[in-house]
Amino acid sequence: MITIKEVALLAGVSKSTVSRVLNKNDNVSKAAREKVEKVIFEQNYSPSAFAVNLSKRKSSAIGATIPELDNSFFGEIMKGISEVAEEREFSVFCFDTSNSAHREDRALQMLKHQRVSGLIITPTSERTEEEDARRFRDSLNNLGVPIVVVDRHIDGIALDGVYYENEKSGYVATSELIKAGNRKLAIITGDVQLRIARDRFQGFKQAVADAGLELDEKFILKGDFSIDTAYRLTKEMLESGDIPDGIVTSNNRTSMGFLKAVREKGLKIGKDIAVIGIDSIDILDILDYKFSCVARDSCEMGRVAMRLILDRIENGTSQQIVHHVPCELILKGSERKGN
Amino acid sequence: MITIKEVALLAGVSKSTVSRVLNKNDNVSKAAREKVEKVIFEQNYSPSAFAVNLSKRKSSAIGATIPELDNSFFGEIMKGISEVAEEREFSVFCFDTSNSAHREDRALQMLKHQRVSGLIITPTSERTEEEDARRFRDSLNNLGVPIVVVDRHIDGIALDGVYYENEKSGYVATSELIKAGNRKLAIITGDVQLRIARDRFQGFKQAVADAGLELDEKFILKGDFSIDTAYRLTKEMLESGDIPDGIVTSNNRTSMGFLKAVREKGLKIGKDIAVIGIDSIDILDILDYKFSCVARDSCEMGRVAMRLILDRIENGTSQQIVHHVPCELILKGSERKGN
């Protein structure tokens, strides 16, 4: 592979001059610049990032760790990151951590080795023990670069972040159910160990309270963001005979479990029970399955995260910045019973 | 950030010795090794990949370009790549090309700049003009590193590849429809500009021929792998009044468009019309929607691609290697009419 030295030789100038035109430095005569540019073009020369990074002591790459790339929600985040990265001439090292803390640790190590100049992280949901959580925070600090957290939270450390309007999403979904005439309200929560689950639940409770409605304990189904649990809880509820008017499902997996159970019982949403989910489920639209939800633009979350980290990298540190991408209400009819 | 020099200083040895323990070179006394390891551990030292790569003139990173990460099929491929990469201590630069040839070109440039030692590419489907296709092949060659193509094909250049059993998937789907008693068969093809679409179609035709059945031209619906086209074609067919017994849908998007149209017409698959799709659609299982298909393990495609490229990087070049990941028949009942 051709080097700057050979370019200089071919153009009849010094390495310094070549470097100057590469870096758009003004102190180059038009003649020299043109000669160099010609050679660069002809030889298809591209400087070695290794050498540049080493010399400049900074890299034009960032790292991104994502818990499950096969979940299109995270795929979209990655897509958004990639989009902005390309515009700004940054490369991104991408790691799928499979929701495993161990793999996340490994990814962090490798990113340190690569000397990335920033990290975008959607953490695994597995750092429950305090000791482990502490070590995790240490490795993050140890990286010594700007960090932007996406979607899920990392406790005990003030980091920039891009989050969904979690509480608001719960509030909006619930209010809308109420507006549509539902009085007996239920929710299948997410894993309440996680802040995003608690926040969504909080929004639910607030909306119920604001409407002056009573909350029945047995209609608070404690789920964990998994399909299976949501399915089981819904089934139990439906079989108990006491059915709420409307229900909020805390994320897309929860919605799926709920829908499965409802379907099995031969019931129909928007007729026998009202529902608004948090998160959209693309295929349902495609199949023209009327499912109302509170959605978000996850691709935009990735874009915002990437912009944020570039900002940090370029303008150094200042106050913690936290973005919230708005939630968007999409009504299809399932928010109202008796259709 | 701490360097090898400081580690050497702290351990009371030379940089050379530190380098030796880093590279697991045997010519180091036990005493020296232990001192060095202690310092490395205490200081949490990790060598700079820049410097190592520059010095060794090779990198421990590969590039991956993917057309649409928000499509979980490609997300799974990326997940598989990431999985094996981690095991083998490789980092991967990931680019979402959004199915745009331009962005793909840019990605290739950036990967050249990063001096990756290999490329895994699922090409965009946009290189129709010969001139453009040629320039594309040139940039691939210009990279000067091993390349593994995944899923889609690149014409006019012999590259290692990991593909789906396309023809077989069409054959199996069709045979199964026939076995279930369907005589009047239809297919919604993919974009026949693409080899994977032609191959699947070929499998379909072969199975029909092998069964000694007649093929009606009007039941060959020329789609393009998009939901919308499949929807339109299906709708037209259903409205024409002449409906086939069974149909093959050429990929997941095609299946969705088909299902949408069928649903709109108030028909039911497995009752009014039989269908087997190529590619699975996860959520349908979850919703317990009986949809038979011929599926594949796309995560495995990523794993195989990564193993293949590492092999190339480590063992140099030899004969072209092409892998085919097997297709798997999943019957749910929709392959038979009248249920």
Next chain:
DNA sequence: TTGAAAGCGTTACCAT
């Protein structure tokens, strides 16, 4: 077994 020094491909400073 060890260390010194040259070299990897750049940038940046200092002269000119």
Next chain:
DNA sequence: ATGGTAACGCTTTCAA
């Protein structure tokens, strides 16, 4: 405006 040169952090060769 231009070139020479040290430096970036590592590996590798050569001597000892």
